[in-house]
Each structure stands twice: as structure tokens, then as C-alpha cells.
Amino acid sequence: MQLAKQLFQVKGLDYCIRSAEIQDAAQLEKVRLQIDGETENMDRKRGEAYLDAAAFIRLIEEDATSGRNLFLVAEVDGQLAGFSRCEGNALRRTEHQVEFGVGVLKKYWGYRIGRKLLESSIHWADAQEIKKMNLKVLEKNEKAIELYKNCGFRVEGILKMDKRLADGNYYDTVVMGRIR
Template sequence: MKQLKLKNGQNLTIRTAKKEDALNLIRYVNKIGGESDFLTFGDNEFNITIEKEEAILESHIGVENKIYLIAEIENEIAGSLNYSGRARQRTKHTGEFGISVAKRYWGLGIGKELIKYMIDWAEKGNVVRKINLRVREDNETAINLYTKLGFKKEGIISREFYIDGKYYSSIFMGLEIN
């Protein structure tokens, strides 16, 4: 767990998610789906049962190449990050993460803190040596953040998003962990 003060003076807690967070995470994800077109899902498209979400959360507990983080302000989920490493021996050192921050908390550094927490976790462990992500090509704010944190552009995935009649490509980025 990590606690810090944000730019606006509010206290932020970053912690690993637990099974009991399932319902609040479902509510959070359904809410943020309508706040940004940069996510892989839209408003109320995250149709998952509490039991399924609990199973996902439990699947991250105690696994050396998976982490599910929650950022909270006054016991409200303000952001989340989910990193999943691959299952096979030859590729378990690499994986991909997804991150989101509720719109009302944009610009406060929550995403940056979640990513720094994940990087620190990877550096302290003995397994994860490559962190990957995909970001929509026009999400300049996110691309700038990832670049500042050491991620490098590695490729383009064309037509990965289709929103309001328009296709968008994704940029594939990666960070090597020493």
C-alpha cells in the first residue's frame, strides 16, 4: 500500500485489489466507460457478474506476474490498473496492462502514480522484465505520460478501435525492466 497527497491536497491510497472490491469495481468501470472514448469499452459495456469479477480479482492474488491496483480517494475508486503476465514459461516475463482514472480526477497525477507503483513492483520481483501497453494513436496525454516514464513506441496496430463510424489505430509501447 502507498499513500500520498495529490496536487489538489486530497489523500490518495494505492493498494492491491481484493475480492471484496468486485462490486465497486464493476460500478466504477461502468461509470468510466461513458467518460472517455480512449477505453476499449463504452458506457455500460462492462457486463460482468460479481462472481466473475471476484474470480478475476482472486486470480491476481499471490501470482508473481499479475497485479491489480486500485487508487482510492476517501474510500472511492478514483483509478485502477491491471497488469497480467503471460502463462507460459517462455513468455511469463512479459505482459500488458490497462489503466483508467475517473474523469473527475484527471490531471492530478493518479495515472502516473499507479504506473510508478506497477514499475516498482516489477523491479522488486524476479519475473516481470517487460511491460507492454496499447494506447490509441490520438491520446497524446497518455502517450506523453508513458514516454516520460520510460516506455518506448514499438509498433502500430491499425484499426484497433471503431468509434462513431471512424477507425483508430493503437500504438504499441513497452518498457524493459532490468
């Protein structure tokens, strides 16, 4: 699915949220690697489950024609600052829901880019009459949990000892959902 470009200015930073395009693939490859290396809030360490530009092209093409997928990017001065994706499926028992994921480069934290990607995704999901959005978030990512709660998500469960981080400790994952 494709969305129209939205322009924002937050704390003096101008950026847009728009649908991912084929020409974004090479930048997405690099941005995803960088985000994975900047924080332990992601599921992957840097380089794990690596997607090259060709894989991003396939995702962008599939998502552009699917009524159940949405791939958004945040762009600042022609460079990608982050991205989000909603992924659904065609299984009859679960076609009413999508899984949401987001990543923003650390240098752009605090400019509400993650919030704008989420709000755009929620607006899209509501317009598509998607009944439920799901996501998973690391328990120690308290800012993200608060954002999700403020946007209508509720805690649905806890996956105990779900992630082992660099400090050697195990952390829980919070499963959240938003029902329309």
C-alpha cells in the same frame, strides 16, 4: 500479488494506491462501467465485455496469489477512483512479460492517479524481475502516450485502423513496451 498501501496528496486531494481486495468488487463493477462511458480511450463502450462483482472477485483472488499479476486500486475517501492491472501468464516463451491497463474516473483526472498506478506497477514489475511491460494506447490519447514515454515506454508499433470511435472514424492504436 499484494502491495502495501501508498498514500499520496496531489493538488489537495488525498488518496491511496493499494492492492484490490474482495470487498472492492462491487465498486469495481460500477467504476469500470462509468470509466468506459466517460472516455473513448478504453477498448470498450459502456457495458461491453461487462464484468459483474463475482467476476471481479475471481480476478482479485487469482491476482492475489499470482506472482505474474497485479491488481491495484486508487481510493479517495473510501471510494474507488480508478484501477490498474498487470496480467502475465505462465507460458515459458512469454512468462517474462506482463500487459498493463489502467482506468481513472474523469472527475479525478489531473491528480496523477494514473501516473501513480503506473509507477507502482513498474516498481512491482522490477521487483518481480519481469523483463517487459506492454500496453496499448489510442493514438489520440496524447497525454497518456507522453506519460508512458516519460516512464520508460517506447513505441514498438502501430495497429492501423484499430478502433472505430463514435465519430465514425477509424483510429490507430500505439503499441508500447518498457524493457527492464
